[in-house]
Amino acid sequence: MTPSVFSADGLVGIIFLLMLAATLVGGIVAVTAKRLVRAVAGLIVCFVGVASMYFFLNAPFVSMMQILIYVGAIAVMIAFAIMLADPENKLQQRKGNVVNSPVGFCCAALITVGLVALAFRAKWIAFAKINDGSVDEVGTQLLTSHAMAFELVSLVLLIAIIGALIIAKEGRR
Amino acid sequence: MNFSLTLFNVVVAVIIIVAFVAMNAAYLVWAERRGAGRIQRRPGPNINGPFGLFQPPLDGLKLMAKQLLVPGGADKVLFAAAPVLAMFPAITSFVTIPFSDTLVAHNINVGLLCVFAFAALGSMSILFAGWSSHNKYAMMAAVRAISQSVAYEIPMLITVITVVMISGSLDLREIVRQQSGNIFHWNIFPLLGNSHNLLMPFSFLIFFICSLAETNRAPFDLSEEESVLVAGYHIEYGSMGFGLFFMGEYANIVVGTSLATLLFLGGWACPFGLFPGVWWFLIKVYALIATIIWIRWTFPRSTIYSLLNLSWKILIPLSLVNLLLTAGLLKVF
Numbered sequence: 001m002t003p004s005v006f007s008a009d010g011l012v013g014i015i016f017l018l019m020l021a022a023t024l025v026g027g028i029v030a031v032t033a034k035r036l037v038r039a040v041a042g043l044i045v046c047f048v049g050v051a052s053m054y055f056f057l058n059a060p061f062v063s064m065m066q067i068l069i070y071v072g073a074i075a076v077m078i079a080f081a082i083m084l085a086d087p088e089n090k091l092q093q094r095k096g097n098v099v100n101s102p103v104g105f106c107c108a109a110l111i112t113v114g115l116v117a118l119a120f121r122a123k124w125i126a127f128a129k130i131n132d133g134s135v136d137e138v139g140t141q142l143l144t145s146h147a148m149a150f151e152l153v154s155l156v157l158l159i160a161i162i163g164a165l166i167i168a169k170e171g172r173r
Numbered sequence: 174m175n176f177s178l179t180l181f182n183v184v185v186a187v188i189i190i191v192a193f194v195a196m197n198a199a200y201l202v203w204a205e206r207r208g209a210g211r212i213q214r215r216p217g218p219n220i221n222g223p224f225g226l227f228q229p230p231l232d233g234l235k236l237m238a239k240q241l242l243v244p245g246g247a248d249k250v251l252f253a254a255a256p257v258l259a260m261f262p263a264i265t266s267f268v269t270i271p272f273s274d275t276l277v278a279h280n281i282n283v284g285l286l287c288v289f290a291f292a293a294l295g296s297m298s299i300l301f302a303g304w305s306s307h308n309k310y311a312m313m314a315a316v317r318a319i320s321q322s323v324a325y326e327i328p329m330l331i332t333v334i335t336v337v338m339i340s341g342s343l344d345l346r347e348i349v350r351q352q353s354g355n356i357f358h359w360n361i362f363p364l365l366g367n368s369h370n371l372l373m374p375f376s377f378l379i380f381f382i383c384s385l386a387e388t389n390r391a392p393f394d395l396s397e398e399e400s401v402l403v404a405g406y407h408i409e410y411g412s413m414g415f416g417l418f419f420m421g422e423y424a425n426i427v428v429g430t431s432l433a434t435l436l437f438l439g440g441w442a443c444p445f446g447l448f449p450g451v452w453w454f455l456i457k458v459y460a461l462i463a464t465i466i467w468i469r470w471t472f473p474r475s476t477i478y479s480l481l482n483l484s485w486k487i488l489i490p491l492s493l494v495n496l497l498l499t500a501g502l503l504k505v506f
Binding site for chain 2: 007008011035037038041044051060061064065067068071072073075076077079080083084134135
């Protein structure tokens with residue numbers, strides 16, 4: 001049953017659809033934009049949309065961390081790198097677009113078909129609210145039932161830091 | 174609560190927040206100019222109305238009457254979006270900033286994080302403004318602003334973690350509740366009660382320096398260094414576009430000082446433990462704002478290298494040591 005537009009649930013639904021559209025449009029802009037800074041702008045819109053999805057999933061902490069880390073740190077670092085490397089924006093576009101090539105198109109089509117089939121075949125059940133998504137709960141879950149994933153992520157970060165150090169050291173010589 | 178009442182609450186909250194932020198932004202410009210006049214022994218704006226109080230609305234009218242110009246070669250979409258983004262984070266931050274125990278638009282349990290998350294959007298506005306203007310001075314100012322905000326966000330967040338460790342909550346109302354009572358219960362004073370916040374004055378100092386740098390205030394306003402960059406990232410903006418950047422700067426100052434008040438100065442608690450309320454919050458916020466204006470007209474502007482060195486070589490190591498020591502104190506006491 002769809003709730004009326006003129007009710008609280010209806011308004012929330014409209015906002016949900018708007019944020020969904022923002023995520024998709026942002027993602028498309030990020031991929032297709034000719035100017036790199038516009039691509040970053042699209043990426044930011046996409047990140048904010050994803051953050052709002054987390055908020056709708058009753059995870060305000062994850063949602064805020066998404067904005068803080070992805071918009072506040074990663075998008076800013078990408079933009080900074082673009083501005084340092086290419087201020088006049090004369091990046092030459094490659095002729096062969098990745099999506100236009102047959103292999104790329106086939107891969108994308110296969111993934112799309114697979115995801116759509118999965119979505120239609122899956123039995124969607126409404127999850128009960130497990131906890132209030134607060135910092136305590138997220139921390140406890142991370143260090144108990146998801147400790148393995150947590151440790152693996154920290155390993156990935158360590159490798160990234162070492163890699164960055166090695167690249168920076170090479171650059172000095 | 175029925176639907177129309179909820180909707181009414183939301184609309185009223187939004188109107189009050191936008192009005193509060195916009196009025197503050199407009200009249201802090203007036204306060205800044207009066208303060209500058211006082212410190213530099215000149216009158217400042219004193220013609221329009223008593224004490225020149227009609228100056229901000231008249232300035233606004235003048236700016237709105239001017240023609241909107243988009244320079245050739247500019248990226249039109251981002252050029253138009255940047256001034257809007259300049260005001261946006263300040264307004265959204267005030268949704269979760271509590272003015273008193275009951276006066277808050279919408280309290281969420283990660284309110285502190287929410288303010289920092291939206292503040293991150295502010296540096297994007299400077300970046301878009303600088304890049305889309307197609308002007309080398311605006312571009313250089315934007316690069317400076319971004320490197321500055323990246324450098325100062327790190328010690329600021331590390332310092333805020335010390336407060337969060339002590340209060341054990343990201344809920345701004347809860348953080349203030351734990352400081353209720355007289356002046357010695359506030360986080361900034363380490364003497365009575367909690368001996369584990371011995372390093373809090375130090376945290377406050379780091380936080381205050383970082384908030385000056387994050388809001389691009391003197392002596393750290395390198396992204397609008399007139400003698401080098403002509404004007405700064407808003408060089409190509411005229412009319413209300415410039416006005417929005419100008420107001421956004423002051424709106425961000427209000428957010429920064431409100432946060433400092435909530436985290437360190439006891440929020441709406443009275444120094445003598447009497448009559449806590451919204452007025453104490455406002456008194457503390459405006460005292461901090463007056464300090465910031467005073468600093469701007471007293472200290473000369475820094476340079477970009479010393480600015481970045483201050484963050485990467487001094488503030489970040491110090492804030493890390495501060496974090497470790499606070500964690501140790503929490504374990505010991």
